[in-house]
Amino acid sequence: MQKENIQETLNRWLTMLISVEGVDLHLKTNSHIHARYKSNIVKLSEEKPEQEVLEKVVEFLTGESYETFVQIGEYYNVPLCQDHFRTTSYSNTYACLSSNSSGR
Numbered sequence: 001m002q003k004e005n006i007q008e009t010l011n012r013w014l015t016m017l018i019s020v021e022g023v024d025l026h027l028k029t030n031s032h033i034h035a036r037y038k039s040n041i042v043k044l045s046e047e048k049p050e051q052e053v054l055e056k057v058v059e060f061l062t063g064e065s066y067e068t069f070v071q072i073g074e075y076y077n078v079p080l081c082q083d084h085f086r087t088t089s090y091s092n093t094y095a096c097l098s099s100n101s102s103g104r
Contacts, residue, residue, distance in 0.1 A: 006056045016044050029054055 013033060017025045022035030022044065033045040049057075059066045 006053075006060045009053065010057055010060065013045075020044065027054055027057070 013025055013027070016033070017035050020035060020037055020042075022037045022042075024036035025044070026034040026036070026041065027049060028034075029051040030048050032043045033047055033049070034041050035044040036042075058069060062069050
């Protein structure tokens with residue numbers, strides 16, 4: 001998958017998050033996409049990203065720090081989308097993207 005396709009995919013997921021006024025986007029390998037909405041985790045999409053797709057998303061977001069992520073298995077606080085979103089955590093098969101706005 002090409003880099004621009006990953007960015008388009010990520011933008012589509014974030015657009016879905018914004019459309020439901022969600023705060024966190026929860027991505028897990030082979031699981032439905034979820035969002036935090038008013039303190040609840042709700043299913044955002046029937047889509048179930050495969051491990052390869054999530055690995056490419058993590059690689060795209062971590063950039064030069066990807067190798068560190070691979071070694072440690074976690075990564076925190078990556079600025080995303082001009083400070084509108086940031087990643088709060090990654091593991092090998094899970095990512096949580098959070099809005100910089102609080103209180104939802």
